[in-house]
Amino acid sequence: MRATCWYGKKDVRVEQVPDPHILNQRDAIIRVTSTAICGSDLHLYNGLMPTMEQGDILGHEFMGEVVEVGREVQNVKVGDRVVTAFPIACGHCFFCQQALFSLCENSNPNAWMAEKLLGHAPCGIFGYSHMLGGFAGGQAEYARVPFADVGTLKIPEGLSDEQVLFLSDIFPTGYMGAEMCDIKPGDTIAVWGCGPVGQFAIASAYLLGAERVIGIDRFPERLRMARARGGAETINYEEADVYDTLQELTAGRGPDACIDAVGMEAHAPGLLSAYDRVKQAMMLETDRAYALRQAIMACRNGGTVSVVGVYGGFIDKFPFGSVMNRSLTIKTGQAHVQRYMRPLLERIQKGEIDPSFVITHRMQLDDAPQGYEMFLHKEDDCIKIVLKP
């Protein structure tokens, strides 16, 4: 089959590789019908994620038709059309039973690697480094889905791929970002990053009852989408000071909750950005936490900072005094996708949201390398790319 393989920094190739087959009896093999490039794939593309190996198949947002199942898979059968959850989760361990699926204790065969860097290991993730399991990803013609009885959702008739594909990651991720804000009527929520996850965080904040949502980014097309599709107010951080603007918009109190949908590769104007870039390049810090620092400083006293942007290791100049002295709550995590897939599918079925609004580009799988390059540089107002194998 053809698959998108990682070969190093800014080196991604579509190559012929062997077809996947059942390795565990709870596996399913699916023929991928749609897959997407995630913003977090760009961390891999930029070579910032440790423990990648040349030839690793990328991609953790995918869906398709089941073509084979292992002996122990009871609730999924050949021919089903399914979306897969990006965290691989067994469904039986302590964490899965609490619906903390991205903390599954049994799905990462390389847990020891992650323990070295993170203290404890999170779950395995498709196509996202060997530290997170060394699982082949889904930007390919076929994919193997371990624990398919837990990690797939059957899609009913009448919904297109593009309407449901993002149940695999970015819709639940954005939704969890908003849910962690514990939104009360009248709340103002600020969202750093108006990429696809930020767009879903904005939409979800309104779904969960927020009064006002403010999106922060620098790309005009993303800010336009946040206003037009999300109904948010927006701040372009290259044109206005974010802290001052948020103070003004909230009459000096600050947003009730702040969502960081940016993560480890934040951009910022001016010297601070240069400082972080130099430190990151010298491996003195792994993550540029500009958005997170700003979100903490801007959040109102006693408010919540919800982090769904991906961080990989260590950050510098973390304003913990602001967190402690002002009683802030920080909530974070890789999305527990399996917890959200069904309820969010129901919202799609009811017409409360159509997630396909974030798609700006549709390409063939073979064009994945150009897709990565285009997404990295936000060429042609690129916000979200869907690949068709």
Add this chain to the structure above:
Amino acid sequence: MRMQQTRQRAGPGRAQHTLGRTFTQPRARQHVQRGSGEKHGQAVWLARALGWFGIGLGLAEVAVPRGIATLVGVRGDHSLLIRLLGMREIASGIGILTQRTPTEGGWARVGGDALDLACLGAAFLAPRARQDRVAAATAAVLGVTLLDVLCARQLSRRAVRVQQRILINRSPAELYQFWHDFQNLPRFMYHLDSVQTTGQGRSHWVARAPAGTTVEWDAVITTDHPNSLIAWRSLESADVEHTGSVRFEPAPGGRGTAVTVEMTYRPPGGAIGRGLAKLFGEAPEQQMQDDLRRFKQVMETGEVIRSEGSPQGMGVMAQRPAQPLAGRNGQ
């Protein structure tokens, strides 16, 4: 995943360090300190003494190569060779003094001795050599070689002891039942090739050693408390001295079972023993942690999870690219 670990090597004078342990230690611990622990301590002491001796000799060879040449009865200018031999002595001495258990340094000294003896042999045959002095020097080196070999052999026989803990979302009874059939152990303990139970608490163990070889021994269950504790040890006649115990304790709040495993291996001498020591000696805690993680996977999910990068579900071995293996049974 919550685990606590301790690792000790047998030997007097080495404090037993424990991390995060707040409960009484399993009784099985008492059994495993006997045997050649004292000899191991002596071997470490001897290795360090030989290490300092080597550094002293090496410094002399580097500083006054002509003096050394005269002493051992060599004529002509061999300063460069003698200086190189001196640097080799210093290097293996430093190696010994910086290793916690200087097994490799000890064997490096044996190799160095062979080199020295070869040079002395060449010197003895050289036309202008003072053969009486060369012979005396050779005798001295042979004496040191004997000490080096004894020391390195003893070091290679060191015991490896590992303890690990893990929480498993199953009852003590379920875990006890699975473990009590020792034939299940190779399903998650990857250094074991097979375990055959032979009745009356006895079992025959086959472990993998490097280069495709195996090591075998017989063991017997020494303690068996249903649903809480199993302890076993190798029979007196076995080449490998092995003890193990596993304890199942209900975790607080109904959160499954805390499993504590402790194992000790004291491998035999000789090449296989060295290979086995290396196999268990490089990262024994990591190996057992991976073993217990696989035990948990089998008990909670039914089997060991495999990824394309780790198709055996094995943690420590080198990764292959995360893409499917060729062939349907290409694992």
